[in-house]
Amino acid sequence: MANPEVLAELKKIPWFGTLSPEHLEKLAGITTLRPVKAGETLFKEGDRQDYVYIVLEGRVALEIFVPHRGKVRIYTCEQHDVFGWSSVTPLVRQRTAGATAVLNSRVACMDAEKLRQICDEDRDLGYLVMRRLANVVASRLMVTRLQLIDMFANPEEKNA
Amino acid sequence: MTSLLPQSAPPTAGHPGKLIQPDWAEIVRITPETEGISTFWLRFIDPQVRERYHFQPGQFNMLYLPGYGESAISMSSDPEDEERLVAHTIRFVGTVTKNIGRLKVGDVIGVRGPFGTSWPMKQIEGRDLVLACGGIGLPPLRPAIYHIIRNREKYGKVTLLYGARTPKDLMYPDEHEEWQRHDIHMEISVDRGDENWDGRVGVVPMWFYNFRIDPRNTAVLTCGPEIMIRFVIYEGLARRIPAERIFVSLERNMKCGQGSCGHCQIGPYFICKDGPVFPFSVLQRYVNVEEY
Numbered sequence: 180m181a182n183p184e185v186l187a188e189l190k191k192i193p194w195f196g197t198l199s200p201e202h203l204e205k206l207a208g209i210t211t212l213r214p215v216k217a218g219e220t221l222f223k224e225g226d227r228q229d230y231v232y233i234v235l236e237g238r239v240a241l242e243i244f245v246p247h248r249g250k251v252r253i254y255t256c257e258q259h260d261v262f263g264w265s266s267v268t269p270l271v272r273q274r275t276a277g278a279t280a281v282l283n284s285r286v287a288c289m290d291a292e293k294l295r296q297i298c299d300e301d302r303d304l305g306y307l308v309m310r311r312l313a314n315v316v317a318s319r320l321m322v323t324r325l326q327l328i329d330m331f332a333n334p335e336e337k338n339a
Numbered sequence: 340m341t342s343l344l345p346q347s348a349p350p351t352a353g354h355p356g357k358l359i360q361p362d363w364a365e366i367v368r369i370t371p372e373t374e375g376i377s378t379f380w381l382r383f384i385d386p387q388v389r390e391r392y393h394f395q396p397g398q399f400n401m402l403y404l405p406g407y408g409e410s411a412i413s414m415s416s417d418p419e420d421e422e423r424l425v426a427h428t429i430r431f432v433g434t435v436t437k438n439i440g441r442l443k444v445g446d447v448i449g450v451r452g453p454f455g456t457s458w459p460m461k462q463i464e465g466r467d468l469v470l471a472c473g474g475i476g477l478p479p480l481r482p483a484i485y486h487i488i489r490n491r492e493k494y495g496k497v498t499l500l501y502g503a504r505t506p507k508d509l510m511y512p513d514e515h516e517e518w519q520r521h522d523i524h525m526e527i528s529v530d531r532g533d534e535n536w537d538g539r540v541g542v543v544p545m546w547f548y549n550f551r552i553d554p555r556n557t558a559v560l561t562c563g564p565e566i567m568i569r570f571v572i573y574e575g576l577a578r579r580i581p582a583e584r585i586f587v588s589l590e591r592n593m594k595c596g597q598g599s600c601g602h603c604q605i606g607p608y609f610i611c612k613d614g615p616v617f618p619f620s621v622l623q624r625y626v627n628v629e630e631y
Contacts, residue, residue, distance in 0.1 A: 217537075240532070240540065252532035255540045257549045281537045318548060321570065325542040326530050330564040331474035331504035333375060333432060 181207030188212060188235055188287060192259050194311055202304045209293040215239070215280040221263075223277045228266030230288040234258055237284025241276045254322060255281060261315045266291035267298075267308070361403045361449030362388045366442055367424060372510045376475065377440065378415060378428040381450065389423050395457030396482035397588055397616045402427060402439065403449030410435040411611065413588075414453065415478035417485035425450075428478035428510070454597070456616045458483045459586060460490075463558040466584075467495040471571045473502035473543050476563025477510050479588050479615075483560060488521045495556065498524045502543035502567065505529055506536045526550075543567055547574035554579040562588040572619055582620035589615050589622075 186207040189195045195203060212235070215221060221232065224244060232239070234256045241262060242250040253276065256262045262278060298305030368380035383389040394400075399413040410433060416426030431440035442448065460483060468487070472480050480499075487494055499518065503509045506529055519525055526546050528539035544567065557580055561571045568587050575585045589610050598612030606625045608614065 238539070250534055252534070252536065252540045255532070257539065259549065318545065322542050322545055325566065325570065328566055329504070329530070330566050331502070331508065331530065333430070
């Protein structure tokens with residue numbers, strides 16, 4: 180039986196509203212809620228990938244450490260954004276970016292190992308989860324492309 | 340057949356009938372905005388022109404610097420400004436604008452205009468508005484923001500999405516609080532943040548993923564780099580906002596300002612005369628063409 184508080188929080192996330200009660204219950208059963216204070220680090224680059232996160236409230240920054248530049252903030256996750264998604268498909272078995280709360284936040288933490296198991300056992304749910312994650316990856320790719328283009332740069336600077 | 344295009348104001352409203360000859364205006368104030376961008380506040384020297392001149396939000400003037408040429412620049416001030424000053428926020432990037440950047444308070448510049456179509460402020464009354472802009476795309480929307488503030492009761496929920504390269508590239512920061520006081524919800528994002536920036540890092544179109552809108556009653560006004568505009572349009576259409584209610588302001592190499600020279604042509608339209616503000620329904624067939 181899933182924690183009712185977790186279940187209630189997941190139901191507020193639009194995507195979870197499309198799941199059957201059974202599927203929702205399964206995902207809630209592997210999820211915990213965690214408050215994070217502004218400035219608190221959820222994970223660092225190189226850490227083991229153990230959870231997939233969803234922002235319930237606040238803002239969480241993804242940062243990469245660049246030698247001679249320090250931490251570069253590459254993206255901020257807003258309410259209902261998913262981050263740490265690569266732990267579900269662990270090609271690289273360690274975090275490739277760090278995550279730090281920018282504002283006081285609350286996140287849902289989904290056990291990545293158990294999520295993989297559930298997806299393997301219940302292929303219908305597995306398809307829905309992977310489709311959702313594909314959307315997340317696609318949107319991140321779109322952001323990365325637009326950032327890469329550096330669209331706000333002075334045209335002369337771009338052509339230099 | 341009724342045209343889908345917004346109505347252009349008569350050109351050279353400051354000097355009816357004279358399309359080519361500029362009126363002269365004195366620079367009365369220069370406000371540095373960000374690196375390489377400043378706002379020039381102009382006052383027409385001829386009191387009659389000053390009295391007669393009026394522009395709509397989204398329109399542009401051709402600014403003329405003798406010896407260098409002209410550049411099309413949107414107005415960025417309040418169309419109802421009590422001092423009757425007309426502001427242009429200019430990025431110093433070409434020959435004309437770089438030399439405008441060298442001018443000082445008290446110098447004189449030629450002005451032709453106003454030209455082009457405007458944001459359809461009347462047509463979108465009663466609707467929720469999403470103003471999506473990035474970089475130098477905010478100045479052409481600022482007159483619309485002033486109009487909304489003056490007529491706040493005529494519009495529903497208003498959200499301003501504004502993207503910039505870095506926090507120090509954000510324009511008009513002193514006014515953001517005032518805009519929000521008038522119930523304009525602002526979402527600012529930067530491409531690159533640092534550890535001191537507690538706002539969003541990402542891109543303007545991503546906003547559509549985080550917020551719910553009512554597509555039946557929402558209009559989008561967008562201005563900025565064309566690649567950003569394209570993604571804002573995709574996201575708006577994906578959320579079933581009709582193309583007729585997505586308005587874009589385009590920038591091209593405008594020369595004559597009256598649809599004669601063809602420099603700014605897109606398909607059958609001249610940006611200077613039929614634009615710069617278009618409903619996307621008009622442009623839809625041209626935007627998926629490379630180099631459109």
